[in-house]
Amino acid sequence: MKYEVKVDLKNRSEEYSFTEVAKQANGSAWLKSGDTVILATVVIDETEIVKDDFLPLTVQYIEKTYAAGKIPGGFFKRETKPSDFETLTSRIVDRSLRPLFPKGFGYPTQITIMTFSVDKESDLQVLALNAASAALFVSNIDINTSVSAVRAAKIDGELVLNPTLSELNRSTLDLYLSGTKDDLLMIEMRSMGGERVDSSLVLDPLMDPTFSAPIITTHVSNAIGEDELIAIFEKTEQLLFESNAKYEEAFKAFKKETMEIEYKAHLLNEEMVKYVRENHFADIKSAMNQMAKSERSTALRSIRKKIILEQEDWNEAELKDAIENVKKEQVRAQILNERVRADGRALNEIRPISISTNVLPRAHSSCLFTRGQTQALVVLTMGGPKDAQMFENLTDNGTQNENFMVHYNFPGFSVGEASPIMGTKRRELGHGNLAKRALEPIVNLDGQTVRIVSEILESNGSSSMATVCGGYMALRAADIETSDVIAGIAMGMVSEGNKYAILSDIMGLEDHDGDMDFKVTGSKEGITAMQMDIKLGGISLNVLKEALYQAKEGRAHIIDIMVEAEKNIEFNDGVLPSTDFFHIDPSFIGEIIGQAGKTIREIIEKFEVAIDIDKKEGKVKVTGKSKGGVKSARDYIEGIINAPKVAKIEYKVGDKHKGIVKKIVDFGAFIELPDGTDGLMHISKISDQRVEKVSDVLKEGEEINVEILEFKGNKISLGRCH
Structure with a gap:
């Protein structure tokens, strides 16, 4: 293989080939780092253009088991459906690259990333994004910006950038950032739990030299504080920017000639916008007060029908866009200028919360968590080691067991949609994984298996954070010890020029029309997990810090409500293991x-x-x-x-003792001798006469006289004496 580019990075180097393989694709990149080899390709369908305002991008990250010298397990000896790791990696790449595509790009586009060889120390999620970005950069699509990823770890208190997998396994922090040379686009973060010595339980050997109990350790969450996290962001972000500058300089010589693309014309009818703004502004503002998505949609549809009756020659699709534009203007302007949100809340105000625990009498534990018009029924089931989920990642030496699972389900009825319930979608898997990362650091299951299932019954923003809160309450309702109280909150932002507003506990409307979706979970003291997607191209660390502290304030409010609800827990004692x-x-x-x-x-x-x-x-x-x-x-x-100890007796053949009948069996009876030793009296030795049924002669608990007849190894053979 001919490698045309080598890029030296922090703790790692990458080699790229752009001209050797997959030449029919619009863009391709063959990446080698250590012994890991990844191929990324980009293909667009030039014959079809999607008409609505949507980017039809699909990302698939695929691992081949031969890359690690393995044959797929199970009945089918070929790769089948994607693993959770593959699906989550596909989501990470999609969320990082989607912002690069020009507005109006409507051609179905497929990005495929395949792992052909794997080095067990390589970070495949980082390399997958870097390879996909390289393929996109050199393709004939009009994208001239590199996106890459950096991972940060904290090992023995020290920050390590681009750690190996062995180093990451020893870390108390896992931080994944992606972005361009100018902007931070996405953050995925989790803290890892650990142990600390509980000194209050370690006795001083000088005070009690006979005491030899083991030292007691306590599980801790290793939640990280906001100031420390911002300082890590600063160092990681700088490396991210420098890396992308290197990529763009190295790749530009291999950029294909840009193809001519017809972009979707998405032009607003300004006449309609003006008419709606001047004649129906109050109606739209009123519709915004309909907090459920279904109610709001119905109200906006009624406005549209009303205007069509007034302007019969207008195109309804164009009118829908005009109404949507005025609605978005209204939502954002009210937040920025009046500092009031569509539902009347202050910018940092949390919606009303209610918590009911163990609402399901036969489940091990459950919690119905309601915040505004978002509601999650979170159910916990406990099991043993055999109930763990078996899995094997490509970089693992063997099969692993996952004994803490969080599964998130989002049926259509939760948002008023008539849609069938099918298999688990990428979004459901991602939200469940986020909730798992939030809660896992605070539990030490010590061999138990716990499965938490979140059924979203109603959703108007931030159902994943409701899953975190309900998941914590379900843990406590199952009487499972936790090292801290964990809650989650979704933050948003609206900005125009130099003006911006940070929103706590965003609802669906603010997520749709806002500029940021920022989910933060943790305790009152620090953060256990977070996920951020930026829609406007980047965010300054000062604004990010402000958002983190506003999220901390919101978490504290929610935690106080959760702690109060803990006092009312009544355990399902009849069914709770x-x-x-x-x-x-x-x-x-x-x-x-x-x-x-x-x-x-x-x-x-x-x-x-x-x-x-x-x-x-x-x-x-x-x-x-x-x-x-x-x-x-x-x-x-x-x-x-x-129990008082009885001295052991040295028995000899011919000794006679009193014994107690412990257990009767078909062939005789087991007799307990004076020191607790058991002996067997065969049915033939119970009486001088023939005995048909032992229970006709002896009763359990009866005291009888016995004689030691013989020793057979460790077994004592007894006979009855009168």
């Missing part, structure tokens, strides 16, 4: 397990629990279907440990 963790002296483990596992099996069957014991450290985990069963099992185990 329970788990208990405690420590025992490892020397007692043999007694808890019992001879051939007899004792521990009895505990499991009697109390309907599962028991895991760490034989080295003495950690005991008891899981069951009810709190009562788990508590009883723990009490039983502690009873074994605390």
